[in-house]
Amino acid sequence: MADTPLIADYFDGRHAQAIPVELSVHGDMLQLTGAAVSHQIPLRAIRWPERTRHGARIAQLPDGAALHARVPAEWDQWARLHGIGEGWVVQVQQSWRLVGVAVVVLLVLCVAGYLWGLPLASRGVMAVMPRSVDQQVGAIAMRSVEDTWLHPSKLPKAEQERLRALFLQAQARWQTTQPSGTPALPVKIHFRHARIGPNAFALPDGSLVFTDQLVKLFKGRDEVLVGVFAHELGHVRHRHAMRLLVQSGLLGAAASVAFGDFSQVLAATPALLGHMAYSRDFEREADDASIELLRANHIRPSVMAGLFEELAAYRRRPPPDEDDRKPKDASNDSREGSSDTEADDDDEDFGIAFSSHPADAERIARFKEADQR
Helix, strand or coil: CCCCCEEEEEECCCCCCCEEEEEEEECCEEEEEECCEEEEEEHHHCECCCCCCCCCCEEECCCCCEEEECCHHHHHHHHHHCCCCCCHHHHHHCCHHHHHHHHHHHHHHHHHHHHHHHHHHHHHHHHHCCHHHHHHHHHHHHHHHHHHCEEECCCCHHHHHHHHHHHHHHHHHHHCCCCCCCCCCCCEEEEEEECCCCCEEECCCCEEEEEHHHHHHCCCCHHHHHHHHHHHHHHHHCCHHHHHHHHHHHHHHHHHHHHCCCHHHHHCHHHHHHHCCCCHHHHHHHHHHHHHHHHHCCCCCCHHHHHHHHHHHHHHCCCCCHHHHCCCCHHHHHCCCCCCCCCCCCCCCCCCCHHHCCCCHHHHHHHHHHCCC
16 A cells, blocks of 8 residues: 655654654554654554544654644544554444444443342342441441431330330241241330331341331231331341442442542441332332241231221321411320320431332232232
8 A cells, every 4th residue: 555644743752842744654664754853663552542523633652752633634534544543442433323322232231230230239249248237337327317317205115115025026936937047136126206107117237116106006906016027027137228238339339430439428328228218129028028927926917908008098198287286285295195196297208117118009919818828
């Protein structure tokens, strides 16, 4: 192929003055010829710029010198003629159709990674993560929610102790149905007055929190509260909260590769735990644990279907008028537990709380059908 010389500016890396040179290709060597300049450089040793629609064309030479194009269009034509800097990446970048295909493929990979890759990776991490980490994270999270959502319980101490004994007895009966050698789950049962309405939630260290409003709403229906206890125990059993945190951490790490600064994800761990919602699969696993425990205690699983329906009805109730919230006389202030569905605080959303995830028809039917199995 006959060479077609190209005029470019040569900077030796030591002086600011540009030296006009003529570029020509001889085999696998680039010849530079100009005033007081005569070099032959292997083509493979030169860092050639990728062709772009706009911008400068600068080739980096191995000795620190550089070549600057005078006319980008002429540089591109000369480079194409000699097959320089025209890899497949550059060809893709110059085609809007191929760029569009690449964007679609990237989006598909991102969605697939989020839906399947993250859960798979989190299971791998959880397989090697000791339970002691759950204890530490749970303790931090408990302190955080105590400061944000929870207040001291207004339930009588005797009622709190009765329910604790009931729940632990139900857990002990369930434990006898587990395979030999299955360790008992350490749980800590807390009762709190809260701004999340009738609710319950589990933290990674086995802290199970029941709100006063939930206990009052189902007063006299202990089997329903046992079902809620079993559901939350299922979340602890399968380490759902930790898996959510691991997935969030992995997602944050992936985002940091693209956007930088992963520290904010770590700093916000307690808040993330509060606002992340359990997935459908997690809820199904917790429901299965609830069914197991209820059967072990000779309680019909369908009580959970009634629970969901009762909670849904509670959520549909109009908020009380402002006048109704005020005590009618001073004596009311000293009474313990004014109303079974008191609303002196507005309900707030807490992602991993029980009633933050209303049961759909599939879950309700699952509990009803469990009576027949």
